[in-house]
Each structure stands twice: as C-alpha cells, then as structure tokens.
Amino acid sequence: MKAIGRLMLTYLTGTPASRWVSLTGLLLIAAGSACLLYLPPLRAGIGQSSSFSLGQEVMLLLLPIVGVLLFFFGTALIPRIVTHLAASHIIGVLPRGRLKILASAFTTLSVVTVISGLATVVHFLNFPVSPWTIFIRATSIMFFTYTVLYIIVFWIGKTRNTIGVLGGAMLAIATLSLPVQFIAAPTTPLHWPVLGTLLIWGTVIAGSAFASHFKIACLALGRRATLGNSRTQAAKLYKPGREVDLLIGVDRPWVLALGQVVPIVIAIFFISRPSLWLFYFALFSSISGAITSLAAARSRPLWLRTDWSRSELFTRVEAAFWRNNCYAIGVLLLLFVAIGIRSEFDIVPLAMGLPLLALGTGASTYLGLMMTRGVGALEAFLAITTMTLLMGTAAYAAEGTADIGVVIVLESILAIFAVGYRHLAKRRWSSIDWTMCRPDRTLRSAS
Amino acid sequence: MAACRACRTRRATPRRSIHSSTTTYHRKTPSIAHSYWPLYHVHYFTNSLDSQNTVMFILSPHSGVPIYRQLLEQIRRMVASGQLPPGTELPSIRDLGVKHAINPMTISKAYAMLEAEGVLERRRGKPMTVANRTRVRSLPAKRLQQLEPHLDQLLLAARQLELSESEVVRALRQRWEKSNDTIHRRTAAR
Amino acid sequence: MTPYIAAQRLAKTFGRKRVLDDVSFRVEPGDVVGILGKNGAGKTTLLELILGFTPPSSGSVQIFSHESFRMPGSARRRIGSVPQQDELLNPLSALDQLRVIASFYENWDSELIDNLSRQWEIDLSERVKNLSVGQRQKLSILLALGHRPDVLILDEPVASLDPIARRQFMEQIVSIAADGARSVIFSSHIVSDVERLANKIWILKDGRLSWQGELDVLKESIVRVHVRSAAPLAPDFTLPNALSINREECHATAVLFDWKPHILKDVESQLGAPVEIESLGLEDIFLELHR
Numbered sequence: 001m002k003a004i005g006r007l008m009l010t011y012l013t014g015t016p017a018s019r020w021v022s023l024t025g026l027l028l029i030a031a032g033s034a035c036l037l038y039l040p041p042l043r044a045g046i047g048q049s050s051s052f053s054l055g056q057e058v059m060l061l062l063l064p065i066v067g068v069l070l071f072f073f074g075t076a077l078i079p080r081i082v083t084h085l086a087a088s089h090i091i092g093v094l095p096r097g098r099l100k101i102l103a104s105a106f107t108t109l110s111v112v113t114v115i116s117g118l119a120t121v122v123h124f125l126n127f128p129v130s131p132w133t134i135f136i137r138a139t140s141i142m143f144f145t146y147t148v149l150y151i152i153v154f155w156i157g158k159t160r161n162t163i164g165v166l167g168g169a170m171l172a173i174a175t176l177s178l179p180v181q182f183i184a185a186p187t188t189p190l191h192w193p194v195l196g197t198l199l200i201w202g203t204v205i206a207g208s209a210f211a212s213h214f215k216i217a218c219l220a221l222g223r224r225a226t227l228g229n230s231r232t233q234a235a236k237l238y239k240p241g242r243e244v245d246l247l248i249g250v251d252r253p254w255v256l257a258l259g260q261v262v263p264i265v266i267a268i269f270f271i272s273r274p275s276l277w278l279f280y281f282a283l284f285s286s287i288s289g290a291i292t293s294l295a296a297a298r299s300r301p302l303w304l305r306t307d308w309s310r311s312e313l314f315t316r317v318e319a320a321f322w323r324n325n326c327y328a329i330g331v332l333l334l335l336f337v338a339i340g341i342r343s344e345f346d347i348v349p350l351a352m353g354l355p356l357l358a359l360g361t362g363a364s365t366y367l368g369l370m371m372t373r374g375v376g377a378l379e380a381f382l383a384i385t386t387m388t389l390l391m392g393t394a395a396y397a398a399e400g401t402a403d404i405g406v407v408i409v410l411e412s413i414l415a416i417f418a419v420g421y422r423h424l425a426k427r428r429w430s431s432i433d434w435t436m437c438r439p440d441r442t443l444r445s446a447s
Numbered sequence: 448m449a450a451c452r453a454c455r456t457r458r459a460t461p462r463r464s465i466h467s468s469t470t471t472y473h474r475k476t477p478s479i480a481h482s483y484w485p486l487y488h489v490h491y492f493t494n495s496l497d498s499q500n501t502v503m504f505i506l507s508p509h510s511g512v513p514i515y516r517q518l519l520e521q522i523r524r525m526v527a528s529g530q531l532p533p534g535t536e537l538p539s540i541r542d543l544g545v546k547h548a549i550n551p552m553t554i555s556k557a558y559a560m561l562e563a564e565g566v567l568e569r570r571r572g573k574p575m576t577v578a579n580r581t582r583v584r585s586l587p588a589k590r591l592q593q594l595e596p597h598l599d600q601l602l603l604a605a606r607q608l609e610l611s612e613s614e615v616v617r618a619l620r621q622r623w624e625k626s627n628d629t630i631h632r633r634t635a636a637r
Numbered sequence: 638m639t640p641y642i643a644a645q646r647l648a649k650t651f652g653r654k655r656v657l658d659d660v661s662f663r664v665e666p667g668d669v670v671g672i673l674g675k676n677g678a679g680k681t682t683l684l685e686l687i688l689g690f691t692p693p694s695s696g697s698v699q700i701f702s703h704e705s706f707r708m709p710g711s712a713r714r715r716i717g718s719v720p721q722q723d724e725l726l727n728p729l730s731a732l733d734q735l736r737v738i739a740s741f742y743e744n745w746d747s748e749l750i751d752n753l754s755r756q757w758e759i760d761l762s763e764r765v766k767n768l769s770v771g772q773r774q775k776l777s778i779l780l781a782l783g784h785r786p787d788v789l790i791l792d793e794p795v796a797s798l799d800p801i802a803r804r805q806f807m808e809q810i811v812s813i814a815a816d817g818a819r820s821v822i823f824s825s826h827i828v829s830d831v832e833r834l835a836n837k838i839w840i841l842k843d844g845r846l847s848w849q850g851e852l853d854v855l856k857e858s859i860v861r862v863h864v865r866s867a868a869p870l871a872p873d874f875t876l877p878n879a880l881s882i883n884r885e886e887c888h889a890t891a892v893l894f895d896w897k898p899h900i901l902k903d904v905e906s907q908l909g910a911p912v913e914i915e916s917l918g919l920e921d922i923f924l925e926l927h928r
Binding site for chain 1: 709724726
C-alpha cells in the first residue's frame, strides 16, 4: 500500500516540472469549477442574455479544461517510470512488484479520470442531461482517451527532447477533443471506448504477468534470428549513399509518414466537423518541427567528418530534412483530400486547407532548425505564437462563415513566419556552437 | 631459436639484433600469425639470459627517473661493460616504443644524446648502431661519477640494515666474481 | 616548425562559470600531449575549443594555422576525434558503422582498420547496441583512426577498457607518434597510461594550466627530500620552493619544485644534515600539485 502510494506521489511530483504542472492543474480545476458553480449561469454561448461577454464566458469555460489538461500532463511521467521500473531488476526484489506498479498506474489514472469527470459534470451543469449520465460517459471515454494519450506521450517522450513533449502535448490536445464530442452527444454508444480500454489494459496486464516468459521466448527467437539474420537485418538498415541521412537520423521517412495514418484513421470514428478535422491535420503538420529540432545536436558528427562549412551544412541538413518530411506531408495532404471529399467539406476549407498544412510543415520545420541553443524563451514564444496562428487559422478557415480574404491574409502571415524562421535558422547555423545543443537530459532524469 | 615460455613454440629470429623485450608470453589470436606481446614487466637480473644471449632493457615508466635517462644510463653501462659490442644494432625507435608502450620521442631523445656523446652512431640505411669509437673509454673519474648515485643507494640500504663495511664489501666481491664468469661465458659463446 | 595547434591566453566562460582561464600552449608535430586534471577542471572544454566546437570567450586557438572555430573543411578532415560519450548509431552493425564513416573519407585505410578490429577483438557482425561498453569505446577509437588524421584528439579514450585493451591502444598511439608527423592529445584519469605515452603534460587545475611542458622536465624538477638532522629542527624550518613540508622532531619531508642539483649541496651545508632525494612518479606529482 505504501509502495503504491509512494509511486503515485512520484508520478505526480517526480520532477519539479510535473509538481508545478499538477498543482496548477488542480488549482485551475478547482477555480474553474467554483466559478461555474457559484457565478451566474453562462448563456451567451447559446445566444441568450448573460452577465458576461462571450469572450469572458469562453475564458471561464476554458479554465477547468486547461486545468484538466495540465493535471493530466502532471502525470505524464507514468509511462516512462512504469516501463523503466518494469525493465529494471528492482522488480524482482520488490514483493509483488509488478502488481504494485500496475496498481499504482491504474489508481493514478482512475484518480485523474474521476477528477476530470467531476470537472466535466460542472462544465455541463446547465445542460438538460442528468449529471450522473454525464459523469459515466465522461469517465468511460476519458479513461480510454487517457490510456491512449499515455501511450502517445511515452512514444513521443522517447525522442528525449522538450520539443518532443511539446509536439506530444499538441497531439494530446487533439486527442482530447474526441471526448468532448462524445460527451456532448449523449446518444453515441459507449461500448467502443470501453472495449478499447479493456483491450489495452488486458494486454498490459497479460504482458506484465507473462513478461518473463515473453522475454525468454523473445531472446530465444532473437538468438535464433541473430545467428543467421543479424547481418542481413542490420544490412537492411545501411544504404550506401544515404550515410548523411543515417547520421542525422532521417533515413526512415516512411515511419513518420505512415505513423500519422493510424491516429487519423481512428479519428474518423469521432470527428465529423470540418473545422475539427482541419485543426487535427494542422497539428500533424507541425510534428515535423518536433523531429527537426533534433537536427542541430545530430549534425555535429556530420560536420566533423565532412569538409562543409557551417553554412553549407545548414543547406544540406535542410535538404535532408525536407526529403524526409515530404513523405509525411504528402501522405497528410492525400488523407486530407480523401477525408475532405468523403465528409463533403466546403470548397474553402478544402482549398485553403492544403496550403495551410504545407505552411504548417514549413514553419515548424524551420522553427525546429532554429533550435541551435536548446529551447530558450524566444524559441518557446515563437513556437507558441506560430502554433496559435496555425491552429487559429485552421479553426477559422473551416467555419462556414469564413472570409476567404482573411484566411489568405492569415496564411500569408504564416508564410512570412516560415521565411523569417529560415533566415534566422540560416544565420544561427553559420556560427553554431555545438556545446550548446546537446541532447536534452530532462526526461532522462525524470525516469 | 627462442622458445615461448608458455607453449614452447619456437621461433627463428629474423636477424641478429638486440631484443628489448622482457618476458614474452605468446598469445593465439584468430589471425594466422602469432604475435608476441609483452604483457608483463618482470625484472630480470643481468645474469639471466635466454639461449639467444639477448640483453633486456629494464624500463620503469612509473619511476621518478625519466625514461630517457633510464635508457641512457643502461645503454652507457652496457656499452662500457662490453655487453653491447661495437657494431651492434639497437632496436628502432618504433619497435622499442611499441614493445614497451612508451613514447618514442623519449627514446629518440636518449638515442640523440648518446649519438652526441659518441656512444652511438647512425649509419646510412641502418638503425642506430653502437659506435666503434667507444673503444676509447672515458676517464675512470667520469665513469665513477656515474656510479655515485648507486653507491649512495647501496650505502643507505646497508646502514638501514645495520651491516658493516666488511660484510658489504665481501658481498660485493662475491657478486663481482660471479658476473665475471658470466661475461666470460658470453664472450666465449660469440 | 609551425606548430599544429597553438593557443594564446585562451579563456572560456559558460554563463557565470569561468571554465578556462589564460591557457596558452603549442603542440608540435610528433607530440603526444597528456592532459591531467580533476573532474571539472576544464579538460573537455579545452578539447572542444581546439576542435572548434565552440568559440573562445577571450584569447584564441589555432589549428593548422586556422582559427579553430572557423577552420575550413580541409583542416577538419585532418583531425580525428574520440569524444567522451560515444556517438555510435545503435541500430547498425559495427561493420556498417565503420562503413558509414569510411564513406566520408577517400583516404580511409581499410586494411589498418581490419587488422585492428581483428586484433582488438571487436565483433563486427554484432549490432552496435548489443556491444559492451569496452567494445563501443574501441569502435569509437577505430572510427577516429581510419582516415589517418594528423591530429588525434581523445577525451578519456580508455575509461572503459581492460588493461589488455588499454595496452593495445597504447601500442597504436605509440605507432602513430613514431611517425613524427602526427600529434596526439588525450585526457585521461589513468595517470600511468599518460606517463608512458605522453612526452608533454598539461595539468589543468581550476581552469588554469598549473603546469605544462615536457614530462621528463617535470619529473626532474619535482623531488621529495628527506632531511634527517641530529638536532631538533626549528619550528619555522623551511626549504626553498617547497610545495608541501612535513615536519617532525628531527626529520622532515618536503616536496620541492624547480629542483636543481646545486640546491642539494646548499641545503646539506646549511643544515649540516644528510638529505635524501627521492624522485616522484607522475601520480605522486599530480597529487602533490593538488594539495
């Protein structure tokens, strides 16, 4: 019991960052819920008279949502810690160690879900649906969403870069939009998310229970494979002529390109509104930025081995990353067109969406390339500004009442940003200081 | 022919020269040729010779005496005593360095100083050789001066062990006679 | 001869921390320089400045007569570097890792690398991520040797190697140095290795070169003296140029720097007592300089 409690505390407060984030999240949930409970009802959103302006209402409604998000991210250490502990030999020493770790993860997840559920109930207090129904629906869909989100965060966290976490945060926000849809439409059936939850958790529990057998089987298979195959296996990775790509880590463009397909296909079941789709796609277009932010740290061995000046290096690294990202953006655009046609978007979102996605990739790629000194205040500010612009344009462009002129202006601004970032990146790379762009260690210390 | 002490494999020496290795242990590698790597430094006394009559340099990189000075003094002594007769080729700087894993510049410094003194000479196309001119030996006083640090050490040890002068002199005389025999054997075998 | 590497009053500050201060040196072709220093003394930063990774805060450092930070590609290709943390690509096999790096150089000596990988017993068909720490380090060293660089810069290259592997590495370094036209700079904790290989020593203490020069000169200029006098020694008994002095009733031990032979006679006559001179190995010298 004590071990489980201590583990839960670690999840929530393991690093100073997670401590602050969890606390802030909880505070915001409490504050937001209190506002919604005790202030006069917010009706401006549904066209009725209210004591608050539309903007103020949005702010008040957003408070608990942001709080829930932050609280979730306060626990984002769970997948890393769980896998790290499960793989270490501490597991063998702690009595019923595996069980306790799983129980702690499950309990924490339940706590987060229940709190989110309560916040949701308060959010929808004035709706003509019984709070209990809302609570049940909210907790079931959120449990599933959070489980999936932990997996996403873990996967992205493996890039060991704060930008990876930022990108993951964006993706997580996107995934979190699904439950809102689910809860607001009380007739959608619940068995899909419930089944999904049982499937994922069942796999995790079975995997941990039979982990040792699994590991032995894997090793045996692996040994049989390596005896014959390790050379051919490894040989498949090495492509003569692609050494530059290998060194900077862009030798497998299809991983990113096809990796986008799965979450988009899953989202087909949940998203139908064009604005939400464009929003979602815009998020994906910015993932390339997260990957490119590793460019500087990875280019040092390349610079050492070649006779390129720093400026030449920039040009070639830029080209290599574009070669890598163009597969991803191509797949993304195709999917967007396909879904646009299937969901019968208007011409404006469809036509304006394509350049928007391309610009999203461009701006975020160059933003990533600019990160030659780690993520400082300027970089974070620019990243947030760009993301806001991108997302805002996406949300606006897909609304039926969007003014095409405004959309063009917004996209032009985004284009200017992209060009500006390229200029800045090029200048920074011409005198890059390799001691300032070492791989990020914050996540390593967390686990 | 020298026999490897570990496995008794014999190898022929490529040419008649001084080998500076200490105990060599032979090690089988996956490659075809066997290579000899000196894995350990073992201190040998000068009357311990293998069948090839090679003399070993004793070099301690970790002592307070710089390596070049150790080499310098050992070569001087060996030349003065006749262990290295004129015309003997010394190992190349690279060979000596690699065998002992010591910096070649230090070896080259010792060789250069000995060349300047006239103890060694460099012949065209050949490695460093002991010079003929060392037949003319330096004055006894100068040579005795080189011995002084060792005499001081001997004196210190004798005093610490509380030995008398006659005991020490007797022991010295015994060893001297023994080493005379060894030198005679060596010169006879050549 | 123009030195391969030269620095004048080099200094580097990271934020508020002054990592290096007033460092000047020359590295000639054929030198093997060993850098000794406590952890955090600035060894890695010094090597990074020489490699041109980062610009100096003040002063300058040149390699092959170019400013290090701005050195052209042609200069960079004459340098081999082994960093403290290896930069190997995990999913590749060791052989492919070698091939990837080899593809960047026309003058890659594959025969040398084949021989060394066999001699050093690196399993080339194994994936890099499955190699042991020692094998990874050996592989990293090989990657820096293949293009026969004129300057080899190594940061703690043998920290994870067993004594046999260290010995093989040392033989290779000696072989490189014996050329006379190539230089090696390496930092190491293992003082005994530095003692064998280096002809020049830099001792870094708190970012400053507390000693630099030839190892032979260092050994000859620092000695430990033992004084034994019949009468008790004066409480303020001191010796010239003493780094440390240990006084008891009738005898004292001191470590002196800048030793010259005439000092022995002076001290002996001054005290009327016998003085024994003990020369120190590099490890003892290092410890004494850090008291």
